[in-house]
Amino acid sequence: MSQFSKRSSSLSSLSRWFFRGQNRAQNCRHLCRLTESVEESWEPMKGLVKCSANHVPLSPISFLERAAKVYRDRKSVVYGSVKYNWGETYIRCVKLASALTQLGIARGDVVASLAANIPAMQELHFAVPMAGAVLCSLNTRHDAAMISVLLQHSEAKIIFVDYQLLHIAQGALDILAGKNTKSPILVLIPEFDNLSPDDATSECYNYKNLLDMGHDDFVSRHPKSEWDPISINYTSGTTSRPKGVVYNHRGAYLNALATIFLHEMTSMPIYLWTVPMFHCNGWCLIWGLAALGGTNICLRHVSPKQIFDSIVLNKVTHMGGAPTVLNMIINSPPSDQRPLPHKVEIMTGGAPPPPQIISKIEELGFRVSHLYGLTETYGPGTSCIWKPEWDTLPSEKRLELKARQGVQHIGLEEVDVKDSVTMKSVPADGMTMGEIMFKGNTVMSGYLKDTKATEEAFAGGWFRSGDLAVKHPDGYIEIKDRLKDIIISGGENISSIEVETVLYRHPAVVEAAVVGRPDNHWGQTPCAFVKVKEGFTLVAQDIINYCRDNLPHYMAPRTVIFEDIPKTATGKIQKFILREKAKALGSLF
Numbered sequence: 001m002s003q004f005s006k007r008s009s010s011l012s013s014l015s016r017w018f019f020r021g022q023n024r025a026q027n028c029r030h031l032c033r034l035t036e037s038v039e040e041s042w043e044p045m046k047g048l049v050k051c052s053a054n055h056v057p058l059s060p061i062s063f064l065e066r067a068a069k070v071y072r073d074r075k076s077v078v079y080g081s082v083k084y085n086w087g088e089t090y091i092r093c094v095k096l097a098s099a100l101t102q103l104g105i106a107r108g109d110v111v112a113s114l115a116a117n118i119p120a121m122q123e124l125h126f127a128v129p130m131a132g133a134v135l136c137s138l139n140t141r142h143d144a145a146m147i148s149v150l151l152q153h154s155e156a157k158i159i160f161v162d163y164q165l166l167h168i169a170q171g172a173l174d175i176l177a178g179k180n181t182k183s184p185i186l187v188l189i190p191e192f193d194n195l196s197p198d199d200a201t202s203e204c205y206n207y208k209n210l211l212d213m214g215h216d217d218f219v220s221r222h223p224k225s226e227w228d229p230i231s232i233n234y235t236s237g238t239t240s241r242p243k244g245v246v247y248n249h250r251g252a253y254l255n256a257l258a259t260i261f262l263h264e265m266t267s268m269p270i271y272l273w274t275v276p277m278f279h280c281n282g283w284c285l286i287w288g289l290a291a292l293g294g295t296n297i298c299l300r301h302v303s304p305k306q307i308f309d310s311i312v313l314n315k316v317t318h319m320g321g322a323p324t325v326l327n328m329i330i331n332s333p334p335s336d337q338r339p340l341p342h343k344v345e346i347m348t349g350g351a352p353p354p355p356q357i358i359s360k361i362e363e364l365g366f367r368v369s370h371l372y373g374l375t376e377t378y379g380p381g382t383s384c385i386w387k388p389e390w391d392t393l394p395s396e397k398r399l400e401l402k403a404r405q406g407v408q409h410i411g412l413e414e415v416d417v418k419d420s421v422t423m424k425s426v427p428a429d430g431m432t433m434g435e436i437m438f439k440g441n442t443v444m445s446g447y448l449k450d451t452k453a454t455e456e457a458f459a460g461g462w463f464r465s466g467d468l469a470v471k472h473p474d475g476y477i478e479i480k481d482r483l484k485d486i487i488i489s490g491g492e493n494i495s496s497i498e499v500e501t502v503l504y505r506h507p508a509v510v511e512a513a514v515v516g517r518p519d520n521h522w523g524q525t526p527c528a529f530v531k532v533k534e535g536f537t538l539v540a541q542d543i544i545n546y547c548r549d550n551l552p553h554y555m556a557p558r559t560v561i562f563e564d565i566p567k568t569a570t571g572k573i574q575k576f577i578l579r580e581k582a583k584a585l586g587s588l589f
């Protein structure tokens with residue numbers, strides 16, 4: 001029986017899971033040797049030539065170069081009154097790349113950014129690789145201490161800083177100076193190319209100067225190999241300290257194309273940025289939009305009113321957002337909402353979307369697609385591909401199907417749910433749990449400077465996600481929990497996602513999260529954190545009774561805490577904070 005079959009796991013089997021990891025590094029090294037010997041024995045057919053005519057390392061840089069010709073006069077970016085077309089964006093990127101090389105940036109150097117969803121972020125995604133360098137876009141919610149750690153770890157030579165985040169970056173550089181560590185050069189990004197007097201007198205470089213410095217005949221440094229790194233993305237830090245995930249040009253190219261397919265985008269879409277551009281390079285869509293000559297609509301601050309206004313004003317066709325963004329839209333006051341002039345495709349992912357949220361956002365005129373992935377898979381890795389025959393099913397069944405994480409996208413070779421010890425696929429019975437594993441060209445190159453973590457992640461020749469799921473008879477996967485989030489009570493596995501789904505059905509609940517509270521008798525008991533809708537009053541017993549009416553009793557929360565729920569900048573609930581709070585309560589029994 002699988003280690004994670006629904007009602008049979010115990011705490012000891014969970015720890016076995018971790019300890020088997022020690023053998024994984026060995027498996028991984030064995031696998032690499034096998035691969036080498038296969039390549040040695042291959043002989044090419046006579047007369048075939050691999051040359052520049054038929055082989056170019058894949059890189060998203062080529063999307064921009066083509067867009068500058070094919071979509072030259074189409075808008076590439078809109079940010080309030082700032083508008084550039086693809087011809088202008090291309091020239092700006094060439095000049096910026098040229099300026100970076102003048103500042104001494106060489107192939108493989110790291111250039112960091114700390115900025116909101118503004119046009120400079122789009123430009124840096126092309127200009128930095130065009131200078132042969134590696135972009136490290138940092139989470140805008142980090143504090144100075146964390147930014148200093150990430151700058152030191154990535155060894156960034158330059159950091160581009162949004163003027164609104166200057167104090168954070170400056171604080172980080174002060175910390176580095178205090179440690180006698182070499183600081184990166186700071187380049188200030190003002191709100192507009194016209195500098196304010198304050199910006200002009202600042203001692204650091206600024207974005208405008210750099211553009212002026214750059215030459216428009218600079219020849220881009222395309223990658224020598226498509227395996228060359230293009231970006232470093234630190235994970236969200238939802239469960240632990242952020243890890244530096246390295247992407248290469250080939251993976252970025254393929255995932256950008258796969259993601260535009262997932263969004264069902266056709267030529268020249270209009271995309272509203274509510275997904276942070278720093279998160280997995282905007283799920284690789286910054287590059288993907290260039291492939292289609294799309295328009296990037298930038299918003300500095302995301303609010304439901306701005307989203308609705310922008311959709312109407314800019315004729316937005318597509319947008320993306322974590323389930324928390326969707327939840328924010330549906331719970332916004334009617335005065336902030338506007339009737340949608342057309343169907344807007346909205347891609348959600350990053351956390352499990354409760355079916356109730358999907359239902360309500362669709363009532364507002366959006367069409368939801370659901371994707372799943374990790375920073376390690378360049379963002380999107382699977383999608384719940386919709387089948388037309390499902391359209392006529394009862395609403396509850398349709399939502400249940402759409403909340404599943406689905407199947408691999410075209411950029412990946414395989415996604416499977418496996419027993420993490422035996423590496424056997426779990427049966428497609430919708431019941432037996434295993435770990436989601438990935439294989440293919442859109443899996444990270446590895447963790448920066450962390451060989452041990454990289455080997456463990458790839459042990460057995462698959463990338464191990466740490467997410468627990470079941471596989472349904474139609475091959476679609478459904479996440480039950482993160483390995484670190486599953487609650488084990490009296491030897492039973494409790495999926496926090498299943499309990500949360502029931503909580504979201506309660507008419508007075510806006511947001512909910514469930515974690516394990518340590519318990520002397522049961523090991524853990526479910527503890528729910530609940531945010532109640534304005535105008536409603538609930539007591540803990542209301543929630544407990546509701547869950548007991550809709551779930552097996554052992555899954556119902558024993559503790560309920562009413563409060564706001566902490567989230568990361570990418571919209572993920574910070575369960576580690578909630579776990580600390582639950583732990584501080586002590587044992588219930």
Ligand SMILES: Nc1ncnc2c1ncn2[C@@H]1O[C@H](COP(=O)(O)OP(=O)(O)OP(=O)(O)O)[C@@H](O)[C@H]1O
Nearest residue numbers: 235236237238239240350351352371372373374375
């Ligand atoms: N559609 C989805 N449904 C359920 N969970 C999802 C979905 N999309 C993403 N996730 C969750 O998000 C995780 C990936 O998050 P990400 O790579 O952004 O950083 P993180 O894992 O939260 O950070 P850290 O590893 O530092 O804790 C997945 O492993 C999964 O648990």
